[in-house]
Amino acid sequence: MDNEAVARLAGAGVVHGSSDDPDVLDFSANVNPEVPDGVAETYAGALDDSRTYPLEDYPDYRRAAAGYVDCDADDVVPTPGGLAAIRLAVAVTVGPDDRALIPTPSFGEYAREVELQGGEAVAVAHDALLERDPGEFALAILCNPNNPTGDAYEPAALAEFAERCRAAGTPLLVDEAFLGFIDRPSLAGEPGVVVARSLTKLFGLPGLRAGFAVATGELGEYVRTAAITWGLGWPAAAVGAACMDSPAFVAETRDRVASERERLRTAFDADPRFSVYDPDPPMEDATAPFVLLDCGSEDGVEELLSRARAAGIELRDARSFAGLDAHVRVAVRTPAEHDRLLEALDVRE
Numbered sequence: 001m002d003n004e005a006v007a008r009l010a011g012a013g014v015v016h017g018s019s020d021d022p023d024v025l026d027f028s029a030n031v032n033p034e035v036p037d038g039v040a041e042t043y044a045g046a047l048d049d050s051r052t053y054p055l056e057d058y059p060d061y062r063r064a065a066a067g068y069v070d071c072d073a074d075d076v077v078p079t080p081g082g083l084a085a086i087r088l089a090v091a092v093t094v095g096p097d098d099r100a101l102i103p104t105p106s107f108g109e110y111a112r113e114v115e116l117q118g119g120e121a122v123a124v125a126h127d128a129l130l131e132r133d134p135g136e137f138a139l140a141i142l143c144n145p146n147n148p149t150g151d152a153y154e155p156a157a158l159a160e161f162a163e164r165c166r167a168a169g170t171p172l173l174v175d176e177a178f179l180g181f182i183d184r185p186s187l188a189g190e191p192g193v194v195v196a197r198s199l200t201k202l203f204g205l206p207g208l209r210a211g212f213a214v215a216t217g218e219l220g221e222y223v224r225t226a227a228i229t230w231g232l233g234w235p236a237a238a239v240g241a242a243c244m245d246s247p248a249f250v251a252e253t254r255d256r257v258a259s260e261r262e263r264l265r266t267a268f269d270a271d272p273r274f275s276v277y278d279p280d281p282p283m284e285d286a287t288a289p290f291v292l293l294d295c296g297s298e299d300g301v302e303e304l305l306s307r308a309r310a311a312g313i314e315l316r317d318a319r320s321f322a323g324l325d326a327h328v329r330v331a332v333r334t335p336a337e338h339d340r341l342l343e344a345l346d347v348r349e
Helices: 003-009 039-049 059-069 082-091 109-116 155-168 217-226 234-244 247-269 298-310 335-344
Strands: 076-079 099-104 120-125 139-143 151-153 172-175 193-198 211-214 283-285 290-294 327-331
Touching: 003 109, 039 234, 059 076, 059 193, 059 211, 059 234, 076 082, 076 217, 082 109, 082 139, 082 172, 082 193, 082 211, 082 217, 099 109, 109 120, 109 139, 139 155, 151 155, 155 172, 247 290, 247 335, 298 327, 298 335
Parallel strands: 099 120, 099 139, 139 172, 172 193
Antiparallel strands: 076 211, 151 283, 193 211, 290 327
16 A cells, blocks of 8 residues: 555545434445345354454355355455455556546445555446456456446457457456346456455445455456455354355345336336436446436435425435536335335325
């Protein structure tokens, strides 16, 4: 990490969603409101193990992760959350004065991580990113599905871009934090690619801080070398492994999110106050657990947020994302919670 960059960025942060108020119905964070069965019991049981250090190679966790994304367990690097995996990938590829290609609008931490290493984050529209020459950059980053737009890259276009990155010798970091919600293959295990995965979103456990990176060959060795020893505590490792070995929960979540997302998309799109984001190639609509609304103006955003808060509901003000000056992001939750949301916002179905 570049000391001058750290000093320059001191005090600056990235705006994130989520509310800490237990009395608020939180649609601002893209987190599953459900968790797999047995999580509490697994966590409690792991507390006894916490009297010793966890095994440094985390064999059970890595095996579960490998099965979850279909890769070799030797290529899995456990991390305390998906952001920690992103930091590792950036740290081993970007140095002072290097340029990194990042998508916009997208997760604000990409630029911050690049800048902390002394690099320059070059922001390109997420749906035009695949058109850039990766050879111009020390690292290319993309989010699939993208946050906050919710669209995913066409698989063939993404595979072709990954091949171009390999040919140019430019590592590709793919943030797959929301990929578990959709039935698409991961790029985990592809040469020249670092995949960052989070257990926060799909399994509804943001406070657990469990995730992993996947990288092969020399790049994978660099990521493993830079990883913090004992980065996961016993509870996070045990619960994380159990979550990743819960295919029925994943299938049920995908079905609910697909159905309820379409319900929200249809309802909001039929309301003249809003326009729901609709992607163009090489992006495709995907069942990411949120929808992005264009409210027409900043006044429209303020009116929507105010109406929601009056009903004890928090939405994500998306104006903190570059280029989104009239937008709100709405997470997908449960049918009953959507009933309450749509009634509060006077959205007719």
